[in-house]
Amino acid sequence: MVLRNYWKSRHKSGRFPTLCWIRPGLAALFGFCVTQLVCGAGTVGEHAFVVQKDAEFDVTYNDTVTSENQTIYAFNHTISRNKTEGVRVTVDVLQQQLESPILFVIRQKQAVMSFQVPLILRGLYQRKYPYKHVGRTLCQPPTRAASETQYFFVDVSTLSSQGTNYQLRVSRVESFTLQTDKKFSFTASPSQPQFFKYVFPDGVDTVIVKVNSDVNFPCSVMSVQDIQCPVYDLDNNVAFIGMYQTMTKKGAITVQRKDFPSNSFYVVVVVKTEDEACGGPLRFYPLRPDTLIDAGNRTKDLNVVVSPAINSEKYVIGMLFCLGIFLSFYVLTLLVACVENKRMKRREVFENPPDMSPAETASLLGKNGDGKTPASPYEYGSFADNGSTLSSEAITDSATSTDNNYGYMERSLDSVARSRQESLSSVEEDDYDTLGDIDSDKNIVRTKKYLCVADLARKDKRVLSKKYQIYFWNIATIAVFYALPVIQLVITYQTVVNVTGNQDICYYNFLCAHPLGALSAFNNILSNLGYVMLGLLFLLIVLQRDVMNHRALVRNDLSALECGIPKHFGVYYAMGTALMMEGLLSACYHVCPNYTNFQFDTSFMYMIAGLCMLKLYQKRHPDINASAYTAYACLAAVIFFSVLGVVFGRGNTVFWIVFSVIHILATLLLSTQLYYMGRWRLDSGVLRRIVYVIYTDCIRQCSGPMYIDRMVLLVMGNIVNWSLAAYGLIVRPNDFASYLLAIGICNLLLYFAFYIIMKLRSGERIKCLPLVCILFTAVVWGFALYFFFQGLSTWQKTPAESREHNRDCILLSFFDDHDIWHFLSSIAMFGSFLVLLTMDDDLDTVQRDKIYVF
Template sequence: MLRSCWKSRHKKSSGPASCWIRPGLTALLWLCVTQFICGSEAVGETKNVVQKDAEFDVTYNDTVTSENQTIYAFNHTVSRNKTEGVRVSVDVLSQGFESPILFVVRQKQAVLSFQVPLILRGLYQRKYPYNHLGRTLCQPPTRAASETQYFFVDVSTLSSQGTNYQLRVSRVESFTLQTDKKFSFTASPSQPQYFKYVFPDGVDTVIVKVNSDMTFPCSVMSVQDIQCPVYDLDNNVAFIGMYQTMTKKGAITVQRKDFPSNSFYVVVVVKTEDEACGGPLRFYPLRPDELIDAGNRTKVIDVVVSPAINSEVYVMGMLFCLGIFLSFYLLTLLVLGAIYVRVSTGKTPASPYEYGSFGNLLLRRDSLLFRLSPLPPSERSLESVGRSRQESLSSVEEDDYDTLDDIDSDKNIVRTKKFLCVSDLARKDKRILSKKYQIYFWNIATIAVFYALPVIQLVITYQTVVNVTGNQDICFYNFLCAHPLGALSAFNNLLSNLGYVMLGLLFLLIVLKRDIVHNRALVRNDLNALECGIPKHFGLFYAMGTALMMEGLLSACYHVCPNYTNFQFDTSFMYMIAGLCMLKLYQKRHPDINASAYTAYACLAAVIFFSVLGVVFGKGNMVFWIVFSVIHILATLLLSTQLYYMGRWRFDSGVLRRIVYVIYTDCIRQCSGPMYIDRMVLLVMGNIVNWSLAAYGLIERPNDFASYLLAIAICNLLLYFAFYIIMKLRSGERIKCLPLVCILFTAVVWGFALYFFFQGLSTWQKTPAESREHNRDCILLSFFDDHDIWHFLSSIAMFGSFLVLLTMDDDLDTVQRDKIFVF
């Protein structure tokens, strides 16, 4: 067959011999192989081949059949210092879907072939024909200062009837993009565009920004190395380089180290359908071979290549981040220094447990022994107290026996009194309760290790997949402010989470200091530490500090590659923090009956379980929302009952009978009011809030279920905290200067933090292309965006909230516990 082709060329060619010398033997062999593969020449047949010397910017109108084949020979001068693009435009004037025209462009080191009409496939294999095509030829490298290159356009078909076409080859004068200079062009699915960018001297990183005023049609922007072929069609643009879908905005950060030639192509392809960008789904074709009219899918696009930040900005960003949070360590040292100076000058005691002289201590001890004793004979001598402290090292568990002495008073009688004092709910052995609440810390530390390790492994895998495949639709970054460092695509989003870790560690150190001071007071048998103030149990505080540090670590892991499959990493320890804060508030006045660590973490695990289910199945699923709303309301009712009766009720087979009896005796028979007014007010408000949130979820069914669940936790925490502050002031207690400053400061910081949080720079609830419409430039030091500022402010606000919980009852440290009300 090849021999027949060779003879045919020499026998039938009408052009001069010089025309066949220029393409060379390789081009001739390629033409023969093309005919053999296409089946255009059977054994024993000959085809009329016409070769024409063609020129740029000239439109050639011609007809092709299975009996003839036309070759257009072009030549142009290529300069090493000047890059010009060459674009081939083809338009078929007659419909020939069964026998399309094959165009083969042969050039140095590359061959480009395409058929017209071009059939592009969409979702469900829907077919869209295009009669007008425009393709840009890749640029083979040249070592000489100036070189003449040849390329040929072969036109052939299997159609026995003549097919009319137009061919035009033109130069693309503005083929090289200039730094910080906007360039506009038009693209369509059959007419993709790409342009070249060369890194200037001294620039190692640039940001390619592509914008359009048109949301649809959906398009793809790609950054590819300088090589042939260039993948510039919808069905192959994802084969190489970095790429992302876009509607109005797109941005890719490109580093010089990834492109050995110090240059790259910016490729823009308009997709055949809009589903990838969240557009409407077109109808399904009735027949598998049905061709669908694509309509007008032309899009006007602007591209700008700008230098990215340099290493100095990275250093400034890191120093700024460290400086902010180290200043809190410095401020803490200054406050401690000020307290030490005031103590040394004799203005105030060093702590609530330290006094001027041992004699004063004995006098205060005797006075307290005389005034205390909420339930005789509960008075204890100093020797017995010291002996109890020494025995605290023994291994004793709360579940081994009931630590409340029922001989003195039955706990059902004590806990159901109309007016309770802290002394009524702080009767259990301190060493038992201390171990009980330390379990919170050890459990959350264990959970953190087992939770964090697979998370870190998973996000490393995500980042590796993004780097290897180049698919930037996997992660929902703010691409206009995503600064890479090493293998990380958005280092600034990780760095801004440092505050959670540093401030969490600082809070642990503050709690540790308080714990040490309290233990020293107990060793001295200080009666203020033994019998006054809110009982000091620091296990929950340690757990809160650990949770804050883990929130920073897991938020950083989430921001390695943020998407809907790993959003729970960012919210899991937020649920933990909200739950632990509510438990700590409740523990302050109810130390004996607070939930155990196992029960608390089991409930938090259930919350996280529903969070995952909501992310996966909750979007628009009515059945899920009905089930969740019912569970939410039932859980609210059960918790309300538990809080109202101080745990003195049982959930068993007789619970319905007892409920009916209470309703009959208290509401129907004598219509008496609630016995515990304050608790009833809190629980009624809590039920109103939670039932309203459940109704909102059932009606609106928000897409972001994890944030909805977090909003429920935060609303309940704020409600309980406001109730606690109001009841504290109503009970005649006061708020000292330090917690008051913390409350005001924290409220202001929370306000600013929420403002930046709701800016919404990206969202995984939409498609990646729609998410990029919310992207915005950096606003702080050219390094941090709005969400980074949210990280800064929210970590500071959480730290301030923890300090409020730690210090707001310091005014009670010298008040007997039988004078402190429970609410």
């Protein structure tokens, strides 16, 4: 009575007692404790009674609360240092009083938790969802004693003058502490989140927390938090601390002991109020912002497993495996070089006996062994005017006989050296064309029905060499200015992920993401080492060939001066540099792969495809190949469209129409350029000339195309490109970057196939080394594409949807399917480069005016 009168007097005077913590003995003596309501409950009524009850676990309490009374439930339980038990409070409100909800305040030893029922959770656009059934798990304050009895109190109050019935139940959580490699199943909802404790066992420094569900929706959030109070386990606060990620069916977080000083952590699972974060449908938007929306049934069955991650030994094995694979290519290349060097020395001894000088050898080879003069320039490996090929005997005599290969050498070494010195008088190429017009006009030469390489290799060698070296210097400059901001940006991304704990920023394969230091997925970065190492190896091979060719030119070797495909290595250097940069930028992309930095991984892929096509064309057209500035400008336009397509292309009809029109027009312009060997003009009279050609060649006399082989290639190329343009316009694929890359690869493969077919059709042959490279590269590309299309993650979807494709490691418990794609694609690209470098080695002793242009 004394305390009741004291409470009434204080209430009438407007003064309220502060929060009163009564010893258990005193509380038992008086039977109640006077408490000021917290967390916005407000004041109680004038005749409010405060009643404290000794409560027990696993008992359901059915009571009524009004503004005139509040109830305090006192619980006690024993906590053991060696055993952790969870405590869960479950509340049901039988009437829904939205204006005056019931407030529940739970006071523990080191924490206070409060919530109202109905619990109002907000979604997108501040939409409100009320929940009358609420379940919360209490955090577990640490204890130093071997056994300790702790007390906690549940205060129930409201400002409603009408009585509100509720049910309260406090129970112990079974299996609150998760066991290693043991699955635990549970159910969660937005108003009933769940969390569990995990303690690192001895000898385990890293674990993977995996949460799975059989259904996609409702959308959920899994979080890993340090052992502390309070635990952030609601949709509106789960992202405050720790690491977290959204999930539908799969979620996985790698946790390291060093990040948790207590050697333990909480695994928190929260079901979101809406599904938009996981790619679900957008629910209707209410007209009034304060409208309450029925949330419906959003319970979700899940299970959690905590498994040890790989140890440091696996890291060492993975790194040694990666290095071993690519170092073996260095060893293999060295062995092949040694064998080839011995073979070349034997052939030099055979062809040039010690008692005969090179000049004498050349003079003896002035005629064929049978006394016949050499074949005409258009008889070797070419087509007669009527379109028929030469007899196999003529081809064999011209292509396979070593003596015949030197049959054309009628000039002495002195005359060759003199003409070469004269050709070196000009070392710069100005606006004028260095083709000697007094010998032949370019319109006459380039429009002949049958061209040979000599017709398109008439420009000064040093001028062309400098022209093609610009490819290397330009791409080296591009690489430096491109890579520096990329590295800075991905470091920022990784820092943001580590500081905020938001693992939705980066699209990893979380089931096989092995951290090292600050990097979250070291294995995805390490597997890009092959691009760098094999790109460097290719540069060394090109350098060795460049040095040998330079020495041959210095000693006036007739084969280097007048035979084979003209040796220009600038584009090769650019290709090797692009391969190395692809590895570096792919590694940067995989530091934090996401929607905003995709171009890091694809830019140099476009470069590689474009350079390969340019090099393939340059082989037979060295005088008219595109300059470095034009080539890189076109590649920059491709990258620009790639960015636009990803940002604006998804479902945008206008963009796809514009892109398809540009694609088709570019194909037609390039086809015209290739068909007429650049001998056409894009000016105001181009339409008149097109109509005139159609009238004279197609309508008036209906004659066939003058350049049949080129026409076949260009017709096939236009069919392929028009089909790809129609596919993009109709289907509108989400991954525009891959679609654009597919266009480049299809054109490259088409041109490469045409080159091989025409090479064989012209009577040329493919030597053993390039043939092995072609077969090996084709097989490796097949396996590489298989692993590429596994699709372990995709930034085209939401992070939660991307994680549905995550899979475990499949190689050495360290590498996943995408890592194997990195291994195989780097090997395949290296093999493709070797094919381009060596495929015309059979022509090294064939005169250039006998090598057919196609």
